[in-house]
Amino acid sequence: MNGEAPHNNAESTGNLTRTPLSEQVRRIMLDNLVRGRWQAGQRIVERRLATELGVSQAPVREALRDLQAMRLVESSPHRGTRVGDLSxxxxxxxxxxxxxxxxxxxxxxxxxxxxxxxxxxxxxxxxxxxxxxxxxxxxxxxxxxxxxxxxxxxxxxxxxxxxxxxxxxxxxxxxxxxxxxxxxxxxxxxxxxxxxxxxxxxxxxxxxxxxxxxxxxxxxxxx
The missing domain is CATH 1.20.120.530 (GntR ligand-binding domain-like)
Structure with missing residues (x-):
């Protein structure tokens, strides 16, 4: 697992602290949801997001589980992880x-x-x-x-x-x-x-x- 904090870019912003990587990733994803980067039904590719943030897939996977528990994303075997209803x-x-x-x-x-x-x-x-x-x-x-x-x-x-x-x-x-x-x-x-x-x-x-x-x-x- 990459121990570095996620990269802070134009689309993925946040005040990153010495908190668990999964929590930092979750905060960034919440910020992106708020700002409309991802729309309802849009797929979020775990591997691609991990590469973008400069972390391993493990904290991204954990963050996605948290967001799924909040019913902000939905996951299924055939459709992958997609943004839920934010209407x-x-x-x-x-x-x-x-x-x-x-x-x-x-x-x-x-x-x-x-x-x-x-x-x-x-x-x-x-x-x-x-x-x-x-x-x-x-x-x-x-x-x-x-x-x-x-x-x-x-x-x-x-x-x-x-x-x-x-x-x-x-x-x-x-x-x-x-x-x-x-x-x-x-x-x-x-x-x-x-x-x-x-x-x-x-x-x-x-x-x-x-x-x-x-x-x-x-x-x-x-x-």
Missing amino acids: PRRLCQVYPVRAALERLAAELSLPRLAEDPSRLEEHTEGMRRAAAAEDVDAQVRHGVAFHREILRAAGNAVLLPSWESLAVELWTHLSLTRVRTGLHENARDHEPIIEAFRRRDPDVGRLLQLHILGYAPQPIGAS
Whole structure:
């Protein structure tokens, strides 16, 4: 297995760190999916991608398994590995599941975040700075980190992995570039959630659920 980090080229970008090669490859592939390099149904050739990134096929194969678990790619013996459905219809299927998970997380994390919402405030400020700079990527990073803090604060070992398996960062990016494109509006949308935690609002879970559903391509009811 090649121990070098993947080459950083025009199509395959990312801030590569001393993380496992498969994770670095997965990040690059997610970035390429976000940026539309691969379209739904397009084949991804493991050997070709490994050569392009300057790694062995093993980390590419592992990254593809991760993406398959997220249902972002599909694999079959006769068709190989192909990009899955990244359409608005799929976005509408993912967001109710994400919203339900985050509603539960908000209810569980309410006591802890009511005491200290500082991390949420930091990421909201990051979203404001990103909006001022018209930096979609930075807004996505801070937005996803905001929600991840709520999952972590819930203290439930099952919730966060379930949420991560939904490829939240990719779908958030697609939502902000295709559905809710107002970056300043998106930053402001998170402020009522912080206020709800501060005042220990028992309805904070439903508020967060409706907030997430508002980023889907079409209205979706929430109970």
